[in-house]
Amino acid sequence: xxxxxxxxxxxxxxxxxxxxxxxxxxxxxxxxxxxxxxxxxxxxxxxxxxxxxxxxxxxxxxxxxxxxxxxxxxxxxxxxxxxxxxxxxxxxxxxxxxxxxxxxxxxxxxxxxxxxxxxxxxxxxxxxxxxxxxxxxxxxxxxxxxxxxxxxxxxxxxxxxxxxxxxxxxxxxxxxxxxxxxxxxxxx
Amino acid sequence: xxxxxxxxxxxxxxxxxxxxxxxxxxxxxxxxxxxxxxxxxxxxxxxxxxxxxxxxxxxxxxxxxxxxxxxxxxxxxxxxxxxxxxxxxxxxxxxxxxxxxxxxxxxxxxxxxxxxxxxxxxxxxxxxxxxxxxxxxxxxxxxxxxxxxxxxxxxxxxxxxxxxxxxxxxxxxxxxxxxxxxxxxxxxxxxxxxxxxxxxxxxxxxxxxxxxxxxxxxxxxxxxxxxxxxxxxxxxxxxxxxxxxxxxxxxxxxxxxxxxxxxxxxxxxxxxxxxxxxxxxxxxxxxxxxxxxxxxxxxxxxxxxxxxxxxxxxxxxxxxxxxxxxxxxxxxxxxxxxxxxxxxxxxxxxxxxxxxxxxxxxxxxxxxxxxxxxxxxxxxxxxxxxxxxxxxxxxxxxxxxxxxxxxxxxxxxxxxxxxxxxxxxxxxxxxxxxxxxxxxxxxxxxxxxxxxxxxxxxxxxxxxxxxxx
Numbered sequence: 001x002x003x004x005x006x007x008x009x010x011x012x013x014x015x016x017x018x019x020x021x022x023x024x025x026x027x028x029x030x031x032x033x034x035x036x037x038x039x040x041x042x043x044x045x046x047x048x049x050x051x052x053x054x055x056x057x058x059x060x061x062x063x064x065x066x067x068x069x070x071x072x073x074x075x076x077x078x079x080x081x082x083x084x085x086x087x088x089x090x091x092x093x094x095x096x097x098x099x100x101x102x103x104x105x106x107x108x109x110x111x112x113x114x115x116x117x118x119x120x121x122x123x124x125x126x127x128x129x130x131x132x133x134x135x136x137x138x139x140x141x142x143x144x145x146x147x148x149x150x151x152x153x154x155x156x157x158x159x160x161x162x163x164x165x166x167x168x169x170x171x172x173x174x175x176x177x178x179x180x181x182x183x184x185x186x187x188x
Numbered sequence: 189x190x191x192x193x194x195x196x197x198x199x200x201x202x203x204x205x206x207x208x209x210x211x212x213x214x215x216x217x218x219x220x221x222x223x224x225x226x227x228x229x230x231x232x233x234x235x236x237x238x239x240x241x242x243x244x245x246x247x248x249x250x251x252x253x254x255x256x257x258x259x260x261x262x263x264x265x266x267x268x269x270x271x272x273x274x275x276x277x278x279x280x281x282x283x284x285x286x287x288x289x290x291x292x293x294x295x296x297x298x299x300x301x302x303x304x305x306x307x308x309x310x311x312x313x314x315x316x317x318x319x320x321x322x323x324x325x326x327x328x329x330x331x332x333x334x335x336x337x338x339x340x341x342x343x344x345x346x347x348x349x350x351x352x353x354x355x356x357x358x359x360x361x362x363x364x365x366x367x368x369x370x371x372x373x374x375x376x377x378x379x380x381x382x383x384x385x386x387x388x389x390x391x392x393x394x395x396x397x398x399x400x401x402x403x404x405x406x407x408x409x410x411x412x413x414x415x416x417x418x419x420x421x422x423x424x425x426x427x428x429x430x431x432x433x434x435x436x437x438x439x440x441x442x443x444x445x446x447x448x449x450x451x452x453x454x455x456x457x458x459x460x461x462x463x464x465x466x467x468x469x470x471x472x473x474x475x476x477x478x479x480x481x482x483x484x485x486x487x488x489x490x491x492x493x494x495x496x497x498x499x500x501x502x503x504x505x506x507x508x509x510x511x512x513x514x515x516x517x518x519x520x521x522x523x524x525x526x527x528x529x530x531x532x533x534x535x536x537x538x539x540x541x542x543x544x545x546x547x548x549x550x551x552x553x554x555x556x557x558x559x560x561x562x563x564x565x566x567x568x569x570x571x572x573x574x575x576x577x578x579x580x581x582x583x584x585x586x587x588x589x590x591x592x593x594x595x596x597x598x599x600x601x602x603x604x605x606x607x608x609x610x611x612x613x614x615x616x617x618x619x620x621x622x623x624x625x626x627x628x629x630x631x632x633x634x635x636x637x638x639x640x641x642x643x644x645x646x647x648x649x650x651x652x653x654x655x656x657x
Contacts, residue, residue, distance in 0.1 A: 027375075028423055029423060029424060030373065030374060030420070030424060031424075032366065032370040032371075032373050032374060032424065033364040033365060033366040033367075033370045033424060034364065034365055034370075035362060035363065035364055035365075036355050036356075036357055036363040036364055036365040040355065040363075040365055041355065041357055041363060044355065044437070044494055044496075046435050046437070046445060046496055046502050046504075047502075048498070048500065048502050048503070049500075049503050084203055086207070087313050087314070088313055089313050089316070100514060100518035100519075100520075101516065101517055101518025102518075105514060105518075107509065107514070109509075112508075112509055112520075113508060113509050114503065114508050115503050115508065117503070118503055118504065118505055118508055118509070121502075121504065121505070122504070122505040125442070125443045125445070126341075126342060126441065126442045126443055126505075129313070129315065129316075129342075129441075132342065132441045132442070132443070133443070175518065175519050175520055176508070176512060176519065176520050176521075176522040177519055177520075177521060177522065178521075178522060178523060179521050179522065179523050179524040179525065179526075180521065181524065181526065181528065182528075182612075182614060183625050185621070185624070185625050186614070186615070186617055186621060186625075
């Protein structure tokens with residue numbers, strides 16, 4: 001009787017120390033969720049600097065000028081100068097070249113943005129503010145082309161598409177560097 | 189060339205700062221009017237209700253309070269947001285209170301508590317704007333969910349969780365989509381972390397501008413976040429060789445996107461559906477938000493709908509034209525993701541008034557994006573002498589910790605400061621140190637990441653104000 005309970009107790013203690021495989025353990029794969037089909041993924045996009053993700057289509061500055069007048073000037077101004085009015089606050093898109101290292105830096109698409117692909121991505125993603133995602137790919141190409149042309153980054157007559165947009169050289173292409181923090185100056 | 193001192197701001201930044209200053213003044217005025225008639229308890233606000241504050245413990249004070257509140261109810265004045273107005277009995281022990289569950293099963297805060305988030309003036313419009321947490325009124329380490337600061341880029345979407353999907357694809361073996369029910373089946377973690385906007389304090393580089401700590405530091409909040417670790421999701425889809433960055437995308441009107449190093453996601457990222465014990469608030473990303481402990485707030489993508497694995501960053505608008513730090517030479521720091529160690533005294537702080545010499549329990553918050561807070565120092569003489577503060581709880585990783593310091597004020601002018609040291613040994617810098625590194629030609633771009641020591645001046649009359657010292 002006494003021996004048996006000691007053996008039982010020892011077995012219980014061993015089990016507590018080394019629980020069997022039926023106890024909780026790390027699971028590598030749970031199998032939750034379902035496969036995402038190409039169709040599922042087709043409604044999403046993100047454009048990379050190498051052009052990955054750019055859709056078919058093209059645009060010209062001429063078409064873009066009309067579209068810009070209709071869809072963009074209320075916030076970004078007739079001359080792409082922005083609109084600081086409270087309640088609107090559209091960014092200035094042009095100018096500012098050569099100002100980034102001065103007392104009055106002006107950060108615009110022309111002076112600051114390092115990649116033309118970002119402009120396409122952002123217009124397609126979030127513009128115009130009152131109807132985001134409403135522009136067709138051709139319309140996004142055209143508005144992008146118009147802004148780049150007004151900024152004198154491309155020639156007025158150029159047609160922009162998925163193969164030409166990644167090749168556009170933005171003035172501030174090399175203006176960024178990785179975060180250097182922690183700042184060594186604080187450890188003098 | 190003449191060396192310029194202090195940051196300069198472009199036109200937009202200047203307008204934004206002017207706007208923020210005006211907004212804070214408006215808010216203080218509104219609060220003053222409210223407090224004069226509604227007599228909520230508060231911490232020595234600099235408004236004309238001191239007689240009430242110091243009478244509050246006495247029976248005369250209680251009666252005065254009751255009478256005033258009744259008047260408030262009778263006059264149909266505004267009930268504080270999140271509260272319900274009830275009649276205040278002369279003696280609450282002499283009649284039954286309200287019936288149980290009369291609130292429909294979800295409680296609200298006291299009608300005597302009126303603190304609210306302050307809409308920040310950096311709003312270019314009603315949809316791309318921010319609001320600041322009233323840190324001077326917060327107790328403990330956590331922020332009430334309804335007072336958690338906000339920054340939106342396209343308004344607050346209303347999302348039915350029944351139809352919400354998280355899609356994970358790109359450089360993975362099996363692209364997958366997860367419903368909210370799927371995500372909740374995974375093991376979950378609950379961790380307390382602060383979130384701070386990298387624009388917190390952006391008005392304060394050149395000179396003190398904001399009056400209150402809500403204005404200077406209110407883009408900081410702390411919650412307990414509950415959700416799935418990204419690592420579990422990563423194994424579910426299988427990461428391909430060469431995967432190094434992940435694009436996180438929200439389902440708001442801005443379809444907000446940021447690229448995040450994969451290493452960070454695998455270290456401690458949480459796909460959170462819970463905040464402080466309940467579902468995450470709509471303004472905070474309901475039904476799903478990416479939590480990246482210690483990273484700048486704009487990377488904690490709200491209303492998370494998609495993660496695209498890649499070998500390189502996507503260079504989205506928010507990580508090129510915004511949230512980059514323009515230095516004096518015209519080049520800009522990019523992917524300045526971690527929030528450095530910081531602290532601030534919340535009591536006494538700007539716009540408060542100490543009633544006279546005597547004992548005050550200085551208190552505030554300290555935090556670091558790089559780990560735990562190691563220690564906090566407090567100075568009452570503008571940084572000449574430092575004394576260790578008491579930490580109110582054991583510091584948790586990448587979480588605010590409340591500190592306090594017992595102080596007997598002799599009635600002479602004083603400059604109060606706090607200084608945080610984190611577990612890496614980083615010491616919170618002075619503003620002069622930061623400006624020396626970043627500010628010789630600061631601009632709108634380099635207004636981010638201001639983590640300098642904050643100074644509050646206590647004048648001989650007890651008034652507390654924001655100063656650079």
